[in-house]
Amino acid sequence: MSRLADTVFRLASRSLRVSLRQIPLGFSRAVSSSTLPIFIFHAVEENPKPYIKHLYDYHTPESFERVLDEILRNFRPLEDLSPQGIARAGADQFLVTFDDGLRSSYEVAAPILERKGIPSIHFLITDFLAGSSASRVEEKFKASLLKEALSHRSLRDQADVASILAHAGYVGAPEDALMSVRLADGAVYAEVAERLEIDMDAYFRADRPYITHDEAADLARRGFMLGAHSRDHPRYWEIGLDEQVEQTLRSMQHVQTAFGLPHRYFAFPYKNKGITSAFYDRTHDAVDLFFTTSGWGNRMNRQKVFHRVGLDSTGSASQALQSGWRPFPLSLVQ
Ligand SMILES: [Zn+2]
Structure with a gap:
């Protein structure tokens, strides 16, 4: 086992030992050191889009390849992306996921993943899929776009x-105030855009931040797995239970119907903060596995919720794993 895989194994084993001390015997079957590291990316951009630049960390194609090579030196790509395959995968394997369905995940990242033989799951925001007149974009994209525009404007502007x-x-x-505008005050972006004479609708129609249905179907045809990531990417802790359930079920059904997927995977937008057991009661039958970037301390639905480690902001998978990765079984002891 490589050094990094060994670190992961030790982390898992440590949580296993802690877990076994604290949990009732009947649960111990769910605790395993064979816990799969799952990585999450968003954008791979040679030149960052102005609407992404101030919002996301991102990789260049070169840094993306470097971090994948580091992972490949230490882990084997998980080939079996079925729920059983993911649940049974060992700590010496890994899984890559992409959230949000950004265009660069299709145009830049997918060919690199294919060339390196790395399967991945792409989680799509269904109302944002491009190519229809109803397509929308993340509200915060507007903040980032306007912030970038403002940096080139006069003091008067x-x-x-x-x-x-x-x-x-x-x-x-x-520039800071723009980025802190709350969703409910989104109308202020239009006012700022008008003052700066920027036609944001035309800009986003032309630049098309997200992949289209056809491109998503192409990913599925080429063997990438698709999943749902809500209808329009709300913070689940800011919306009510009914809306959480609706966002989850509708987006899940959308990708199922549109792409005929063999498995039903859902990634929480942002994280699973604000989720209650009532949410899982109402979505349990419609989703095979849930993925989140935090919430590993949450006891709920531990068999179906998988933790992921963000790799957008670091060139070192090893660093990200050591500081951010918490194996799934740790949920039993929090
Ligand atoms: Zn997201």
């Missing part, structure tokens, strides 16, 4: 934008 934002209750440097 910056003062005017600061004043628009202050009027809506967002004081301070305009």
Whole structure:
């Protein structure tokens, strides 16, 4: 076993030992050191899009390849992406996931993954899939786009934008204030865009941040797995139970119907904060596995919820694993 795989194995074993001390005997079957490291990426951009630049960390194609090579030196790609395959996978294997269905995940990342023989799951935000007149984009993309535009504008423009934002209750440097606008105050983006004479609708129609249905179908045809990532990417802890369930079931059904998927996988937008057992009661029959970027301490639905480690912001998988990876069984002791 390589050094990194060994570290993962030791982390898993440590949590296993802690777990076994604290949990009732009947649960011990669920605790295993063979826990699969699952990585999450969003964007792989040679030149970052202005609407992504201030929002996400991202890899360049070169840094993406480097981090994949590091992973490949230490782990084997998991080939069996069935629920059983994922649940049974060992700590010497790994799984790559991409969230949000951004265009670069299709145009840049997918060919690299194919060339290296790495299977992956791509979680799609169904209302954002491009190519239809109803397609929308993440509201925060507007903040990032406007922030980037503002950085090239005159002091006069910056003062005017600061004043628009202050009027809506967002004081301070305009570039910071823009990024802190709450979803409910989204109308302020339109005001700022008008002042800066930017047609955001036209911009996003032309640049198309997300993949289309056809491109998603192409991914599925080429052997990539698809999953759902909500209808429009809300923070689940800010919406009610009914809306959480609707977002989950509708997006899950959408990808199932559109792409005829063999398995039903759902990734929480952001994380699974705000999720209750009532949520799992109402979605249990419609989803095979859930994926989250945190919430490994959550006891609920531990057989079906998998933790993932973010790799957007680091060039070192080993560092990310050591600081961020918590094996699934740890949920039993939190
Ligand atoms: Zn997301």
